[in-house]
Amino acid sequence: MKGNEVILTADRTQTSNFRSFIYAGFIPCFAKNWLTNIFFKTIVKQRKDLAPIGLRVCETVLLRAGINCSYVHSNDLKKQVNEKTKFVCVSCVDPVGKGPTSQLFKIFWRGKTFLEIEFERLMNTIKNLKQKYGFKVIVGGQGAWRLINKEKEFNIDHLFLGEAEKTLPDLIINPENYGLIVNGARPKADEIMPITHASVLGAVEIARGCGRGCKFCSTTLSGGIRNVPIENIKESIKNNIQEGQRNISLRAEDFLLYKHKKFIPDTDAVLNLFKECYDVKGLSDLQPVHGSHSAVYSNPDLIFKLDKLLKSRGAKFFGFQPGIETGSDRLLCKTMRGKKFPNLKEDWADIVYESLKITDKVDWFTCSTMMIGLPGETENDIRASINLVDKTKNFKNMMVPQFFVPVKFTSFENEESYIFKNMTSLKIQLLKACFKSIVGMVDKVGRDYFAGIRIPNVIKSFGVKKLFNGLERSIEKQLKFIKQLKYSAT
Numbered sequence: 001m002k003g004n005e006v007i008l009t010a011d012r013t014q015t016s017n018f019r020s021f022i023y024a025g026f027i028p029c030f031a032k033n034w035l036t037n038i039f040f041k042t043i044v045k046q047r048k049d050l051a052p053i054g055l056r057v058c059e060t061v062l063l064r065a066g067i068n069c070s071y072v073h074s075n076d077l078k079k080q081v082n083e084k085t086k087f088v089c090v091s092c093v094d095p096v097g098k099g100p101t102s103q104l105f106k107i108f109w110r111g112k113t114f115l116e117i118e119f120e121r122l123m124n125t126i127k128n129l130k131q132k133y134g135f136k137v138i139v140g141g142q143g144a145w146r147l148i149n150k151e152k153e154f155n156i157d158h159l160f161l162g163e164a165e166k167t168l169p170d171l172i173i174n175p176e177n178y179g180l181i182v183n184g185a186r187p188k189a190d191e192i193m194p195i196t197h198a199s200v201l202g203a204v205e206i207a208r209g210c211g212r213g214c215k216f217c218s219t220t221l222s223g224g225i226r227n228v229p230i231e232n233i234k235e236s237i238k239n240n241i242q243e244g245q246r247n248i249s250l251r252a253e254d255f256l257l258y259k260h261k262k263f264i265p266d267t268d269a270v271l272n273l274f275k276e277c278y279d280v281k282g283l284s285d286l287q288p289v290h291g292s293h294s295a296v297y298s299n300p301d302l303i304f305k306l307d308k309l310l311k312s313r314g315a316k317f318f319g320f321q322p323g324i325e326t327g328s329d330r331l332l333c334k335t336m337r338g339k340k341f342p343n344l345k346e347d348w349a350d351i352v353y354e355s356l357k358i359t360d361k362v363d364w365f366t367c368s369t370m371m372i373g374l375p376g377e378t379e380n381d382i383r384a385s386i387n388l389v390d391k392t393k394n395f396k397n398m399m400v401p402q403f404f405v406p407v408k409f410t411s412f413e414n415e416e417s418y419i420f421k422n423m424t425s426l427k428i429q430l431l432k433a434c435f436k437s438i439v440g441m442v443d444k445v446g447r448d449y450f451a452g453i454r455i456p457n458v459i460k461s462f463g464v465k466k467l468f469n470g471l472e473r474s475i476e477k478q479l480k481f482i483k484q485l486k487y488s489a490t
């Protein structure tokens with residue numbers, strides 16, 4: 001295919017560099033109102049030169065197959081789409097606002113999230129263009145499954161579930177061979193090629209898949225870990241740096257398990273990965289996204305050695321996001337036993353506590369998730385979670401609460417979503433303890449971190465602590481209100 005016959009695009013919640021602050025990526029999960037809109041406009045600044053990692057992968061795959069495609073920012077679609085356009089491929093995250101973070105943030109403000117609003121806005125633009133030019137619409141990405149049975153509503157010709165490498169090129173060349181739902185076959189590790197252009201937040205994949213088998217998680221469906229070859233990782237970093245993205249975020253479900261041995265981190269492999277990445281000319285900062293407490297616990301030696309390497313390369317701030325989900329060993333073993341691999345005989349809360357002791361020692365911070373409303377959860381499980389949050393409150397860790405939301409094709413797909421009106425006073429206590437840990441964490445490390453990046457002076461002048469004290473007061477007010485609702489309903 002020639003020219004711009006295949007156009008790749010995404011809505012505006014995915015095409016910002018979030019002022020290089022990875023955690024600002026949560027802002028679009030808030031419902032839109034005058035206040036959140038200020039944050040959205042200030043922080044979710046649009047960058048037309050950056051595409052989300054998923055679209056960069058599609059772009060690479062199509063170009064390698066000889067299909068001439070181009071990434072187009074959603075604001076430019078009207079200018080770029082024309083009678084030659086055969087396909088518009090859209091990446092989506094949480095198109096209907098039903099993801100765990102969106103559900104949680106609805107505690108603060110109800111209404112449509114930016115994720116929903118911006119996706120609808122984009123799909124409306126595409127609908128009008130489609131009427132004029134008659135191209136086909138393919139929608140993929142992590143939230144694509146949420147659009148099953150909504151294809152007509154959003155004018156979707158193919159809903160693409162799974163990975164792009166092996167199936168997307170053939171879908172473009174032979175669309176007549178495919179139906180409404182297209183399942184992308186899984187590529188081997190060495191078929192995951194380097195991305196050709198810069199990605200949002202300098203995202204570069206180092207591995208895909210997980211293998212821990214949590215019953216609620218879709219990632220686990222893509223099988224065990226596939227490690228991207230180091231040459232491909234370096235090439236992706238180089239291509240990012242060449243287009244100005246010098247801060248790189250390493251994407252994997254667990255960066256510590258790069259080339260692991262039965263879930264025990266391989267010290268040499270991980271150190272080598274970081275050394276090789278640091279050696280790419282022009283690199284400024286290297287941050288992983290996801291890691292696990294089990295990996296830290298199984299190989300503390302790696303953490304101390306890696307920390308030494310990071311500091312020798314000038315890294316000032318280092319952290320990752322592990323999933324804790326519960327403080328209860330009983331519930332963990334029932335629903336996500338693999339999270340303990342390879343420490344099956346240990347107590348989950350002990351693993352988490354010991355791991356946090358280690359990461360705290362090297363001054364790393366963690367942003368852990370804690371789930372509320374998992375199927376089969378009892379009051380004692382909630383108590384165990386509260387105890388864990390309380391016991392770890394002095395570490396540089398924040399516990400980010402999330403409500404359980406069933407995900408299609410997982411073992412829990414037919415379970416009920418946890419909804420706010422089912423809150424009990426114990427769960428409110430857990431929610432509050434989590435929010436307190438967030439405020440505490442920001443208070444502990446916020447100043448150091450914010451000193452390194454540009455944030456608006458108006459926020460600085462309020463003072464980080466003051467700002468978050470205010471936030472804590474507002475959370476307490478909301479929780480009081482919810483509690484009253486609960487009691488008046490019973």
Ligand code: SF4
Pocket residue numbers: 210211212213214217218219220253323336339
């Ligand atoms: S450890 Fe994380 S990514 Fe892996 S299956 Fe469990 S929830 Fe999913």
